[in-house]
Amino acid sequence: MRRYRGCGGSGRRRPFGSGGNGCSFADSPGSGLYRSRNGRFLGVCQGLAEYFDLPVFWVRVLTALFVLFTGLWPGVAVYFIAAFLMKLEPVVQPQSSSEREFYNSYTRSKSDAVSRVRDKFDRLDRRLRRMEDVVTSKDWQWEKRMRE
Known part of the structure; x- marks a missing residue:
């Protein structure tokens, strides 16, 4: 069955x-x-x-x-x-x-799992800030005007 x-x-x-x-x-x-x-x-x-x-x-x-x-x-x-x-x-x-490993690590130690999630969030935050820096820079505005 x-x-x-x-x-x-x-x-x-x-x-x-x-x-x-x-x-x-x-x-x-x-x-x-x-x-x-x-x-x-x-x-x-x-x-x-x-x-x-x-x-x-x-x-x-x-x-x-x-x-x-x-x-x-x-x-x-x-x-x-x-x-x-x-x-x-x-x-x-x-x-x-990888999902099963994360669940097992979470059930073993919640603080370790939270720190893993926090590290991933920090990496994504840094990446987003770099993208914002590129988009808001003067070079980006200049290249945008040149393309138009």
């Missing part, structure tokens, strides 16, 4: 142009283990079900049995540890390896 990711967690594919975000197969290479954004409680069971391609009902049943048979606190502690260790599913699935 193949499920689609990025389709609102329903496992159904919405046609392109129907307000969907473009679905991709969950079994594509590089799709990782994430907590689902559409799960009931922290998305751990939903994320495990999507990763292992199992019905979420059975994953929840197995989780409930695990909690009951190990005692309430050890089972709940394992669940919360899993929720803490699993990354949250991206809102929009990465389309390239």
Whole structure:
């Protein structure tokens, strides 16, 4: 059974142009283990079900049995540890390896990801300033008049 990711967690594919975000197969290479954004409680069971391609009902049943048979606190502690260790599913699935690498770096260290974005913005800002300098220079005005 193949499920689609990025389709609102329903496992159904919405046609392109129907307000969907473009679905991709969950079994594509590089799709990782994430907590689902559409799960009931922290998305751990939903994320495990999507990763292992199992019905979420059975994953929840197995989780409930695990909690009951190990005692309430050890089972709940394992669940919360899993929720803490699993990354949250991206809102929009990465389309390239560079997008996936940026998302993974963002989940590891938000300050590093923000500094990468800030550096890119600074480079674009410098480039824009250079273009403005060229366009507003007297040479540009002279060349524009000569072309007319």
